[in-house]
Amino acid sequence: MSSRRELANAIRALSMDAVQKAKSGHPGAPMGMADIAEVLWNDFLKHNPANPHWLDRDRFVLSNGHGSMLIYSLLHLTGYDLSIDDIKNFRQLHSRTAGHPEYGYAPGVETTTGPLGQGITNAVGFAIAEKSLAAQFNRVGHEIIDHHTFTFMGDGCLMEGISHEACSLAGTLGLGKLIAFYDDNGISIDGEVEGWFTDDTPKRFESYGWQVIPNVDGHDAEQIKAAIEAAQDNEDQPTLICCKTIIGFGSPNKQGKEDCHGAPLGDDEIALARKELGWEHDAFVIPEDIAAQWSALETGAELENEWEERFAEYSKAYPTEARELIRRYTGELPADFSAQADVIIKELQEKGETIASRKASQNTLNAFGPMLPELMGGSADLAGSNLTLWSGCKGVTKDDASGNYMFYGVREFGMSAIMNGIALHGGFIPYGATFLVFMEYARNALRMAALMKQRAIHVYTHDSIGLGEDGPTHQPIEQISNLRHTPNMSCWRPADAVESAVAWKSALERADGPTAMIFSRQNLPHQARTDEQLANIARGGYILRDTAGTPDAILIATGSEVGLAMDSAAALEAEGKQVRVVSMPSTDLFDKQDAEYREAVLPSTVTARVAIEAAQADFWYKYVGLNGAIVGMTTFGESAPAGELFKLFGFTVENVVEKVKSVL
Secondary structure, eight states, X not given: XXXXXXXXXXXXXXXXXXXXXXXXXXXXXXXXXXXHHHHIIIXXXXXXXXXXXXXXXXXXXXXXXXXXXXXXXXXXXXXXSOOHHHHHTTTOTTOSSOXXXXXXXXXXXXXXXXXXXXXXXXXXXXXXXXXXXXXXXXXXXXXXXXXXXXXXXXXXXXXSXXXXXXXXXXXXXXXXXXXXXXXXXXXXXTEEGXXXXXXXXXXXXXXXXXXXXXXXXXXXXXXXXXXXXXXHHOOSSOEEEEEEOOTTTTOTTTTTSGGGTSSOOOHHHHHHHHHHHTOOSOTTOOOHXXXXXXXXXXXXXXXXXXXHHHHHHHXXXXXXXXXXXXXXXXXXXXXXXXXXXXXXXXXXXXXXXXXEHHHHHXXXXXXXGGGOTTEEEEESSOHHHHTOOXXXXXXXXXXXXXXXXXXXXXXXXXHHHHHHHHHHHSSOEEEEEEEGGGGGGGHHHHHHHHHHTOOOEEEEESOSGXXXXXXXXXXXXXXXXXXXXXXXXXXXXXXXXXXXXXXHHHHHHOOXXXXXXXXXXXXXXXXXXXXXXXXXXXXXXXXXXXXXXXXXXXXXXXXXXXXHXXXXXXXXXXXXXXXXXEXXXXXXXXXXXXXXXXXXXXXXXXOOEEEEEEEESGXXXXXXXXXXXXXXXXXXXXXXXXXXXXXXXXXXXXXXXXXXXXXX
């Protein structure tokens, strides 16, 4: 029977060997955290390597994702479908073992980490989802949702401001099944952190309402085990276990120094480390006895089988709830959702309301929400402005997590990364809101949602200079282009209540990526449509107003500017000009249509085109070409009533008419 240290040394050996073969990487963190990982994964972690998607597994998040060889070693050693060849292929093209843990590449990687602080924030989202799902589905004697979220994080994660946003909220919500390990090795890339990071971390987390277990020797298995047991005994508070470790443990000349943080140890130092650790095996060789002790295939199968038996009993007692849980966890919408949503959209077209699209969004939530118990809404302290609360909303609290709405507080970045964790966990479709301009605070979390192709819905209101008197600090200009240029991100800026409802339907039905929904503060006029036009909204761009023959010019607009385009087309028609109006609420969806449809909407023979949008102008050259014109923003806004601003920046019928004449 190998000792715990020998088991941990398997992680150290694989990590230093893989980094050395790749000629790049971070060996220090895996070598320093190996003892903690060994205790957690061998004594506590509830998982089944044969089924990485088992519903009630524990979730493990490596927030300090640069130490990726730690998780790859663990996955390989415990029996996941990650071979020694995958380990040898670390950081290579098309490898499953990318430089940072990438969701969807290696089985068992729960989330993409690397941008520091977002892993711990995703973990908060996992824990929220677990607590809420348990509150909604568990019954007395049937605790079918009952798992922990474990996360490793380093000094860098704690220096990032997002860790404050997330951990503060975690304490408020009493996420007792969230257990975080602080790898306190005192080293970051620039050296000893005491020159720039002297926070009293235990007191900081105590102030959040966490249980803190300080001064744990991260190389003492018994201390680590006792700390985890104490953490699991406290279900009222999240727990921070502060582990003092030595970065690069086992490397005689580099341990405890920044030298081993982000560079290979070198062949000579690896040879010395093998001798120091007593690891007398060739590179990438794991002895059979050690491999057998690490394997979790048998115990994992037993754990899942035991749960399956309990779930079978639950299904007998609560068949409706059991079916609903599986439906939600697999991400399927109710079978009749699409048809019912279409009926609602048709009714909105017939009703013909002139309202702000943010209000239309709320009305849509009131219509769709009762059909979708998986919705988990929220706002960053702007619920009354974003209008994200609907009639069926109930807040998630520490004492009652059965609700479907998160009051995130002023935490835009934290909210967005928590939403990623909720989406990744399964069982919920999260949506969260703020003003469009404050998307900037959350930018990297949106990028991560797109990178991982997660169904998270980001609601952004107050979408332009149309919000008026709050001025340029609150008036978004470049944000929409930013969102549109993000791979895998779908972006909607609807023109009225009908397009707003179609946008929500599209976002909810989209299972392979996030959606940004951009809504106005001001009222938007209803647009008349035929049934064909109504159906074509979902294609992202469509002809809203057409001419009898080939148009002389085409106006392309989104959101509040669609009404301006319609008025401008009418004025031009009065002067004998034939003008088509194209509403393009989602450019990415329009771009995905077949060439025949796109040519029918924007015929290449009509080069006289003008795009109108109260946002950054240059984006629209892809549609109007060099011969076209754009009525858009090239500067920041000003503080004044919206009507005055639209006139100042040229969003008037007169200016649009002149632009059209200039390109004819």
